[in-house]
Amino acid sequence: MKEKNDHDINDVGFGEIPEFVYESLARSLLPVIQKYYESDEGKRAFAEWKKQKETAEKNST
Secondary structure: OOOOOOOOEOOOOOEOOOHHHHHHHHHHHHHHHHHHHHOHHHHHHHHHHHHHHHHHHHHHO
């Protein structure tokens, strides 16, 4: 049986993405996301999403 190494392809045909790539992406996106949700537009969007979620939860029970 062949041993798996870091360069093998997984079941969906893509190579594994190293953890540092995810961390780098998260570090670059976090400030942008925080800035959006601190803005008036972001606060309104979050409040609307939260209201829709609560309505959906009430309707599902």
